[in-house]
Amino acid sequence: MTHFLKVVFFPFFFLWETISDYSAWGPDCANPVSAADRDDHGDPLYHQPFMLMFLFASVFGGLHFMTWSFSMPTVIELWMWRSASIALTSIPILTLLCDKAADSLDRYSDSISTLMGALAVIFLILHPVIRLVIAVDSVVLLRSLPDTAYLVLSWSDAIPSF
Secondary structure, three states, rough: OHHHHHHHHHHHHHHHHHHHHHHOOOOOOOOOOOOOOOOHHHHHHOOHHHHHHHHHHHEEEEEEHOOOOOOOOOHHHHHHHHHHHHHHHHHHHHHHHHHHHHHHHHHOHHHHHHHHHHHHHHHHHHHHHHHHHHHHHHHHHHHHHHHHHHOOOHHHHHHOOO
């Protein structure tokens, strides 16, 4: 599952590697602690790289809200962009909540925990698909640029004269 998370959130891979490499060292930072000696699930820092990764993915999705009031060629494309922006922002948070719910409900009911885990996996599969929709829509929107996009600006006019 960890490798799958790295593939899905590839832009944040560097953050994962940095934090997970640092957390593998012991308190003296001289010798790495072996995996057999570590009980990561009791350590609150074990989940920190995941939480940061999901937080940054949600912030990345939130950046797409800047185009909320832009004009687009069709209403369908406008609402497709808006719904993809909402999904890009909310899916990482929902995935994290489903994962936490699956961990906490594991001791009460296996079926609910499995359902929450499956829902988190569905969200993880859906996230790159929605990112692909945003990327394709960005290229498709280039077909109908306004005439002002082709104006050649003289940057020397922007220099104030005294």
